[in-house]
Amino acid sequence: MIKKLYLQGTYKEIGKKHGLEGKKEVLNSLETYEKLFYEYSQIGWREARELAMKHIEAISKYDIDLIEEMEGVAIGAGVDFEDILALNARSEIALSGKYTKFSDGCTAIGVMPPISSSIIIGQNWDWKSTQTESLLYLEIEQSEKPSIKMVTEGGIIGKIGLNSAGVGVCLNALLTDKKSDQIPIHLGLRSILNSFTHSEAILRIDNGLMASTANFLIGSADSQNGMVFNTEVSPIGIHIEESINGFVVHTNHICSSFIKSRLIDTNERIKEDSMVRMKRAKQLIEHHISQNKRVAENNFKEWFSDQFNYPDSINHFINEEIPPHRRMETIFSIIMNLSTKKMFLCVGKPSEGVYMEI
Numbered sequence: 001m002i003k004k005l006y007l008q009g010t011y012k013e014i015g016k017k018h019g020l021e022g023k024k025e026v027l028n029s030l031e032t033y034e035k036l037f038y039e040y041s042q043i044g045w046r047e048a049r050e051l052a053m054k055h056i057e058a059i060s061k062y063d064i065d066l067i068e069e070m071e072g073v074a075i076g077a078g079v080d081f082e083d084i085l086a087l088n089a090r091s092e093i094a095l096s097g098k099y100t101k102f103s104d105g106c107t108a109i110g111v112m113p114p115i116s117s118s119i120i121i122g123q124n125w126d127w128k129s130t131q132t133e134s135l136l137y138l139e140i141e142q143s144e145k146p147s148i149k150m151v152t153e154g155g156i157i158g159k160i161g162l163n164s165a166g167v168g169v170c171l172n173a174l175l176t177d178k179k180s181d182q183i184p185i186h187l188g189l190r191s192i193l194n195s196f197t198h199s200e201a202i203l204r205i206d207n208g209l210m211a212s213t214a215n216f217l218i219g220s221a222d223s224q225n226g227m228v229f230n231t232e233v234s235p236i237g238i239h240i241e242e243s244i245n246g247f248v249v250h251t252n253h254i255c256s257s258f259i260k261s262r263l264i265d266t267n268e269r270i271k272e273d274s275m276v277r278m279k280r281a282k283q284l285i286e287h288h289i290s291q292n293k294r295v296a297e298n299n300f301k302e303w304f305s306d307q308f309n310y311p312d313s314i315n316h317f318i319n320e321e322i323p324p325h326r327r328m329e330t331i332f333s334i335i336m337n338l339s340t341k342k343m344f345l346c347v348g349k350p351s352e353g354v355y356m357e358i
Helices: 011-021 023-041 045-053 056-062 064-077 081-088 090-094 129-134 185-193 198-203 270-290 297-304
Strands: 003-008 105-111 120-127 135-141 148-153 160-163 167-173 214-222 225-233 239-242 247-250 329-337 342-347
Touching: 003 011, 011 023, 011 064, 011 135, 023 045, 023 064, 023 081, 023 090, 023 129, 045 081, 045 090, 056 064, 056 185, 064 081, 064 185, 081 090, 090 185, 105 167, 105 214, 105 225, 105 270, 105 297, 120 167, 120 214, 120 297, 129 135, 129 329, 160 185, 160 329, 167 185, 167 198, 185 214, 198 214, 198 225, 214 247, 225 247, 247 270, 270 297, 297 329, 297 342
Parallel strands: 003 135
Antiparallel strands: 105 120, 105 247, 120 329, 135 148, 148 160, 160 167, 167 214, 214 225, 225 239, 329 342
């Protein structure tokens, strides 16, 4: 099960309720990342907070509402603002240490006509087992912005979800050798979910605005019309991959030659993990459409349960043969039909659990 929070009011009030009702999950996130930063990057929590504060000027200029919401989370959870900021900048802090060899993983898929009658996006989110206890489902009603349905980690105000305007986003972590003091990628995810259109979403993440590198699989739907794109973001700019055959897939390595020419992809398991998952997902989709069948939510459930190349499969299991910093497993799986604005969630591995509409 996942705790569900229904948030509305001013941004400070939204954050405060998040922190108050999700306090257990926020504290678990703080415990997880304090341990991870130190073990994997030799960064103590005090230093992590200082690194997070390097982003404060850029965030304040970018969207002051994000600051107010994080302040509210801190008040509600009874922790310092710097603690919550550090959670929201956790991807960037991880790139600041001596050893920058860990990041969360996932397999993300998006489909659109002609291979589907709807715009559907989804992913398996693979990460540390301890963060299962930090998961929150948020429904957010906010002034002059779309309402949001989002699955996140306690204390983090931007993650994977969809909004009332039919815009949705999935996340693939990408590990590189560079970061900036601009906008943390999790706040970039929230900005996408604050957008009414695909164009607005792109404007919020373009021109080097993102402080680190990631892939945002963005979909947008207006009734039965819409599109899906992979958008690799980075401190040096973005690259958009358009669908050729009605679908896009992304895992955890950089695909853009533009970004690869300017940053070093430091994911040490591209060939045996990330690349295999990407090729397998494409194979599954192409086999399905070769039978002249439309793609629906049930096909996503089947694909996300796939165990080819176990344990480093789309449905990811812990691999005891690799170093501890690379061990992860599927924590949740999510499918979002942006045309109908329906969300289906499986907490845990899809092969072992059940998707529930939320």
